Amino acid sequence: MRDVITVSIWRGREDGRYVAYQVPRLDSQTVLDVVTYVQRHLDPTLSYRFACRVGVCGSCAMTVNGRPRWTCRTHVEKVVQDGRVEIAPLGNLPVVKDLATDMSQFFEKWQQAKGVFTPSQTRHDKVAPIKPASAARVEVDKAIECINCGVCYAACDSVRWNPDYLGPAALNRAWTLVNDERDAGNKARLAAVAAAGGCHSCHTHQSCEQHCPQAINPTASIAGLKRRTIGAYWLGALK
Amino acid sequence: MSGLDQRLRSAGHRRELLWVAAMVHRVSGLLLACFLPIHFLVLGLALERTASLDAFLKWTDLPAVKVAEAGLVFLLTVHLLGGIRVLLIENLTWRPGQKGLASAVLGAAAVMALIFFLRAW
Amino acid sequence: MTLRLYLLQRLTAALMVPLIAGHLATIIYATHHGLSATDILGRTRGSLGWALFYGLFVLLASVHASIGLRSVCADWTPLRGRALTLLMWGFGLLLAFLGARAVYAVIA
Numbered sequence: 001m002r003d004v005i006t007v008s009i010w011r012g013r014e015d016g017r018y019v020a021y022q023v024p025r026l027d028s029q030t031v032l033d034v035v036t037y038v039q040r041h042l043d044p045t046l047s048y049r050f051a052c053r054v055g056v057c058g059s060c061a062m063t064v065n066g067r068p069r070w071t072c073r074t075h076v077e078k079v080v081q082d083g084r085v086e087i088a089p090l091g092n093l094p095v096v097k098d099l100a101t102d103m104s105q106f107f108e109k110w111q112q113a114k115g116v117f118t119p120s121q122t123r124h125d126k127v128a129p130i131k132p133a134s135a136a137r138v139e140v141d142k143a144i145e146c147i148n149c150g151v152c153y154a155a156c157d158s159v160r161w162n163p164d165y166l167g168p169a170a171l172n173r174a175w176t177l178v179n180d181e182r183d184a185g186n187k188a189r190l191a192a193v194a195a196a197g198g199c200h201s202c203h204t205h206q207s208c209e210q211h212c213p214q215a216i217n218p219t220a221s222i223a224g225l226k227r228r229t230i231g232a233y234w235l236g237a238l239k
Numbered sequence: 240m241s242g243l244d245q246r247l248r249s250a251g252h253r254r255e256l257l258w259v260a261a262m263v264h265r266v267s268g269l270l271l272a273c274f275l276p277i278h279f280l281v282l283g284l285a286l287e288r289t290a291s292l293d294a295f296l297k298w299t300d301l302p303a304v305k306v307a308e309a310g311l312v313f314l315l316t317v318h319l320l321g322g323i324r325v326l327l328i329e330n331l332t333w334r335p336g337q338k339g340l341a342s343a344v345l346g347a348a349a350v351m352a353l354i355f356f357l358r359a360w
Numbered sequence: 361m362t363l364r365l366y367l368l369q370r371l372t373a374a375l376m377v378p379l380i381a382g383h384l385a386t387i388i389y390a391t392h393h394g395l396s397a398t399d400i401l402g403r404t405r406g407s408l409g410w411a412l413f414y415g416l417f418v419l420l421a422s423v424h425a426s427i428g429l430r431s432v433c434a435d436w437t438p439l440r441g442r443a444l445t446l447l448m449w450g451f452g453l454l455l456a457f458l459g460a461r462a463v464y465a466v467i468a
Binding site for chain 2: 157203204205206207210219220223226227
Binding site: 265268269271272275276278279280282283284285286289290292293296299308312315316319322323326329351354355358 | 370373374377380381383384387388391392396397398400401418421425428429432451454455458459461462464465466
């Protein structure tokens, strides 16, 4: 094993460039460790995001050798090629600086897809008894662990090619709410995900499913939305 | 396109089998869409006389044309099977092992084209 | 892609599955001894069955291909809105016309 790796890190905004740094190689080193080393010892002007550094927050997502992933959960030995690694900001999002992106559109699309719980009861009503094994709840549980890291959004070709497309994360969240027995907002939600840029713009490439660090399957959730909206259409509930 | 986008274009995720399957499906559809008008025009030659169609069909004896026809059979089969795969994913319960199905689609289409080629030779 | 276009695309696809299977079987059978107009037309001329088969096939393929083309152009070209709709209808009608003409040519 070599003592040093050459790391190419994107610097600047969209019109920036890759800059190479030499970083000492250590056992069990993650890509986040490498970025942190560069910022602390080589170039304090490097901007990047992280928080938990243990794979539960999703803040450290970046593009490593062309793939969007969590850098705190990516061991260098898994991605290094001929002693080199390339690190860029997450794709499909505007670059603020270096490795930090502007995630506003990601969260705006979350709202557009009505990925927000609409209560049907108040605190004065009895707590709704949801059976964990009920078919609907099983569907919700498969998709509920999304922590909005943006990896699926960065991996998605339809997001890249269609600026209106709401994206896998927003639609996945909408699906969890469609199946939530307590939610009262499905009329508006189905209309939102059936609009232009909604679930029907998904071409089932499954890049989201392949890259999700939480092993969520947005393609399946979106397929569920497709079936639900078509059903609503046939019943005259949707135009 | 920005410089960063261009660099990200050589993206590692494009080596995923399921993405390749999706692109094969898309490109095969495009090529078939280009072929269809030509196909209809050739068949329309039968409107004039049988002889016109025959004159055109003489070209199909050429080995190069037979290879092209096998290519078309491959395109149609791969687009058909890939399309069935998408219909299954979108309408049935999710099953693991989608990658195997994708490989099977490509393989079956290649076999089909080969069968055609051998029979037409 | 709107809900209606998506639905039409998937429906025409599903309906064409048996038609394509039949078409491929016919191609493989027919090309064994070399393609000739006499052979092809001998099968199709005056046949109501082939007329219905290929007539339906042409209709479904015209819808499916034009919607597909629209999707690809929406993703990969700068075309938008009205231009896309015109392209879709133009291509669809072209295929339907040429296809119907071809069916007539081999049946009549």
